[in-house]
Amino acid sequence: PDIAFGEKLRVTLVALVPTMLLIFTVLGTILLGMATPTEAAACGALGSIILAAAYRNLTLPVLWTSAVKTVNISAMILLIVLGGSMFAGVFFASGGMATVQALLMDTGLSPWMILGLILLIAFIAGFVLDLISVVLIIIPVAMPIVRMLGFDEIWFCVAFLVVLQTSYLTPPLAPAIFYLRAITPPEVTLRHMYRGVVPFILAQLVVLALVLAFPEIALWLPDVMGGP
Template identity: 35%
Template sequence: MTEPEIALMMLGLFIILVFLGFPIAFTLMAMGIGFGYYAYFEGPRMWRSFNRLDETAGTWESWSTWLEGFLNNRVFDLFVNQTYTVMANEVLTAVPLFLFMGYIVERANIVDRLFNTLNVASKNIPGSMGVAALITCALFATATGIVGAVVTLMGLLALPAMLNARYDSSFASGIICAGGTLGILIPPSIMLIVYAAASGVSIVQLYAGAMIPGLILVTLYIIYVVGRSVLQPSVAPRPTDEEVPDVPIGKLLIMILTSFLPLAFLILAVLGSILGGYATPTEAAAIGALGGLILAIGYRALTFQRLRESVYLTVRTTAMVCWLFVGSYVFSAVFSYLGGEQLISNFVESLDITPLQFLILAQLIIFLLGWPLEWSEIIIIFVPIFLPLLAIFDIDPLFFGVLVALNLQTSFLTPPMAMSAYYLKGIAPPQVKLTQIFAGVLPFLVMVFIAMAVVYIVPDSVFYLPEYFYGR
């Protein structure tokens, strides 16, 4: 068996172990070290030292020499170096800070105020509660970037309100599931930070490139909600005065000033400082974390228990991401050393496909991987396999990254493994069935594919802001 064939066996065995339920980060590290030991093994030299024909043969000295050679495998140096590289990566420093900002905002009782304000402000729009829920999800997802947290909290807050307002269960569920995934795409997205660290693309340019596609997707969601509410009023009846009372304009302005503007200002301050070049993503993340603490204090929601929970969840999630990176770096280094990367590159070149066909193939594979895997595992493990192929087809890694971010929305929305649906089902009233939630997310899945088509047809939707702010 040749070394490239061993590399493919390594990849296939890893996929099998993942499907069997083994922890992915530790599986990556074990596979990388195990196959790496074979790749870097210097067995013949050690065996000759053990069997040399002199007076030391078979003595403790020969045994110690052999044992030293056996343990002195370069894969251990590789593992240590890759671990240090990940932990010293300045881009990844922003991850815990943005996570802390999100967990603090989640516990600051901001979202319920925000939803109530937007619900009142949009009362006269068809599907007003759905529109308010989508905008709330977009803002909250932008502030947190944690899909499970957004879907769960909005499911507890907005879903009962929509059901009480006689909204169709499937329609209401789809709105919350789709809105909750927007944090993957809309900056300051944790996913984009991870992609930047994996690909070497500037995180600042990624943030700028993802802005317009994110707004396109939110706009498509809102158009669908409003359009269906007009064409099929029974799925989203207009709220009565008892359900959403009329509020004087002065009181409404106060509600907006105290609920919408603080969170919007925090998000704009973070993004503005990054895009304007006033702060690095890490510095902006620190501003966001401090701003989240100030908001929690301002809303009198900061307690020691909530602070401790936020710190604990931040450390746990950050550790997961970092160890995934360590495992992925070791795995990919060994995979490439054995010739697996070159073998895949040669195979793709032999297919004689166009850049469009390659993009469709790559996005289809990522779409299918989204069923059993989380976005972090797809970005850290599998996307690096595609990155060396981009130069062959003259595809910009920035453009590819935004398409991947759009595509990963589907990993949370595609039955039967739509994680957003399972998050929502876990806290939804008993009468809301999982099949209803699945049916509700399918139209939003179509909106994601439309957004991907728009981005491909109009690539300036990705490149305009990066070129405007930073030039070519």
């Protein structure tokens, strides 16, 4: 039997509104300056517990599973951060940054060409490394160079992340495609997915070109949030 529109609306709101409130609790409090990211994450965790209790899913097994997954993910991220911090520390202490800067200056490349080289390295690294690893390895090395060349650091970071997103979508490696492949139906082959991702890659390239050509696109929101 057909379900009345009012019932459909009620079911949709019951499922949607709590989730949207939880998202606002995390992201909204950060954007409005009401909480730091760590505080917002704590509020999000508390909100998740409240929602689980409201949906009558708050049981000891659920809490235990959530705690174990939290510890596993946190340990993985902290291990990556530790490795990246050690790499950056050794690199700077051994004079690697001065060597890289001297090499770049000796090449005679323009600032934009050096920026393109950094983004190209990040693009290639995104094929084989996860996002956090690429950020922790490349950003400590690239940021002083970007600052020396006179580019805005926030603008560079936005362009850097757009490049990494594009790298995650680009065949033949395309980590995002392989993540998605695990949940796609058997009749959907990698060839289908390679073809399907092309429009998204082109869209990413357009976004990257716009960000590079018009830095205000990347800087508008930070400027608004930062105030005068």
